[in-house]
Amino acid sequence: MKRTPVRTTLGVAALMAAGSLALTAPQPSEVPVSWELDLNFEHPQAIQMRLPGQERPATFWFMRYSVTNHTGADQIFVPNFTLYTDTGQVLPAGRKVPGAVFEKIKQTYNDPLLKETSAMTGKLLEGDDNAREGVAIWTDFDPDAGAFDLFVGGLSGETADVVLPKPVTLIAPDADGNPQTVTKEQVVLAKTLQLSYGIAGEAAARPRTAVKLLAKRWVMR
Secondary structure (H helix, E strand, C coil), X not given: CCCCCEECCCHHHHHHHCCCCCCCCCCCCCCCCCCECXXXXXXXXXXXXXXXXXXXXXXXXXXXXXXXXXXXXXXXXXXXXXXXXXXXXXXXXXXXXXXXXXXXXXXXXXXXXXXXXXXXXEEECCCHHHCEEEEEEEECCCCCCCEXXXXXXXXXXXXXXXXXXXXXXXXXXXXXXXXXXXEEEEEEEEEEEEEEXXXXXXXXXXXXXXXXXXXXXXXXX
């Protein structure tokens, strides 16, 4: 049975699972070869709030951003913000984040145009007047982590097909976000913005600690 290639954020992991560590992942073009949206962002910061039924405030992390289309044509924007800690934790934006957290951030900045990342998906019209403002929110990450990477997908139309040395079976979300077992013979990697941050200090002080941007680059994943 012919298997259809599937775009997946697990592309690099799939390559490694196939047992081909020597296989080099493709690199994004130095000069854009497809449409590319402009992203402006503030560095991630923490916010605390007491949720119903909890005695202590819970900590969440968020990053405010705006995206503008200067490509000369309307584009479909499907944002994806994923946080990876140096301890191996993976946190997709929005997962297990109560809606009250977004409302508090929205009220804090008095920004009626601010949208959750899940509400940013759709056609993005060309031009400065059509820029959108969003916020990506994560639950608190591993207190032992001293650094983390943010991968921002959906900003570019550049992709690369990678044929795996042998089929790989892994767990990936279906269209509804539910885990399912799939077998892949190739993956589609997309040009993705990688932001690398460092954070120092004890876990208890994290909500008052500013993160430090260490690197910013494009990768295929």
